[in-house]
Amino acid sequence: MSLDPRRAALWQAMNLGPEWVRREHGQPARPSPAQDGAAAAALQAPVPAAQRAAAIAAMGWDELQAAVAGCTACGLCQTRTRTVFGVGSRTARWMIVGEAPGAEEDARGEPFVGQAGRLLDNMLAAIGRSRAQDAQAPVFIANVLKCRPPGNRNPQPEEVAACEPFLLRQIELAQPQLLLVMGRFAAQSLLHTDAPISALRGRAHRLPVGGREVPAIVTYHPAYLLRNLADKAKAWADLCLALQLDEGGA
Ligand code: URA
Numbered sequence: 001m002s003l004d005p006r007r008a009a010l011w012q013a014m015n016l017g018p019e020w021v022r023r024e025h026g027q028p029a030r031p032s033p034a035q036d037g038a039a040a041a042a043l044q045a046p047v048p049a050a051q052r053a054a055a056i057a058a059m060g061w062d063e064l065q066a067a068v069a070g071c072t073a074c075g076l077c078q079t080r081t082r083t084v085f086g087v088g089s090r091t092a093r094w095m096i097v098g099e100a101p102g103a104e105e106d107a108r109g110e111p112f113v114g115q116a117g118r119l120l121d122n123m124l125a126a127i128g129r130s131r132a133q134d135a136q137a138p139v140f141i142a143n144v145l146k147c148r149p150p151g152n153r154n155p156q157p158e159e160v161a162a163c164e165p166f167l168l169r170q171i172e173l174a175q176p177q178l179l180l181v182m183g184r185f186a187a188q189s190l191l192h193t194d195a196p197i198s199a200l201r202g203r204a205h206r207l208p209v210g211g212r213e214v215p216a217i218v219t220y221h222p223a224y225l226l227r228n229l230a231d232k233a234k235a236w237a238d239l240c241l242a243l244q245l246d247e248g249g250a
Contacts, residue, residue: 056169057172064173087131093177093178094180101146101148104117123239145163171210185221201219202241204241
């Protein structure tokens with residue numbers, strides 16, 4: 001069975017790999033030699049970034065999640081165990097944005113499940129929020145990168161560029177009232193700045209996404225806070241600022 005032309009075009013624009021790799025009815029179709037050649041050619045012909053971003057910007061949640069799961073747009077696809085799409089309520093008022101999956105997240109396919117994740121959950125609980133879908137005040141948690149950089153090295157600019165359309169589409173679909181951006185890397189990537197975190201904290205940023213300006217608060221990454229306990233007080237101040245900004249919201 002083949003996809004309709006619009007979806008096939010999206011698939012190609014996404015750099016998702018050869019068409020025969022798609023699972024139809026749960027079964028991978030086998031390639032014919034001719035298809036094999038066409039697929040290889042498609043992989044070698046890079047899709048312009050703008051075209052790929054436009055294809056992603058037209059996706060709904062399920063399509064987006066499938067696209068992330070099959071993404072081969074950067075080298076991280078060769079070393080990841082699982083992609084890490086995000087977790088929580090897709091209609092939450094708050095979206096938490098971290099850097100990239102670590103080893104535990106890569107193994108489980110869920111963001112922030114290691115030690116830093118436990119601290120994040122505690123920080124959220126302290127302000128009455130939770131990643132649980134059925135929580136009274138749920139959040140959605142996502143990362144700038146959907147795949148783990150090997151050895152937890154810093155993400156490379158080309159990896160960020162390839163992954164950015166996914167996060168922007170998540171923000172556009174979820175329409176959060178507030179972004180809580182965790183750590184220098186996520187803040188600099190999302191806000192397109194090289195300002196230090198000390199200059200980014202303590203005020204509301206406005207991130208233009210899909211015709212809206214989404215308020216964003218920058219705070220320390222939980223992994224940093226595990227090593228720098230004294231800065232937990234500043235992180236608490238950031239959470240209070242986020243609450244204040246989102247005043248009245250659950
Ligand atoms: N650090 C992050 O930034 N994200 C995760 O998902 C885990 C650790």
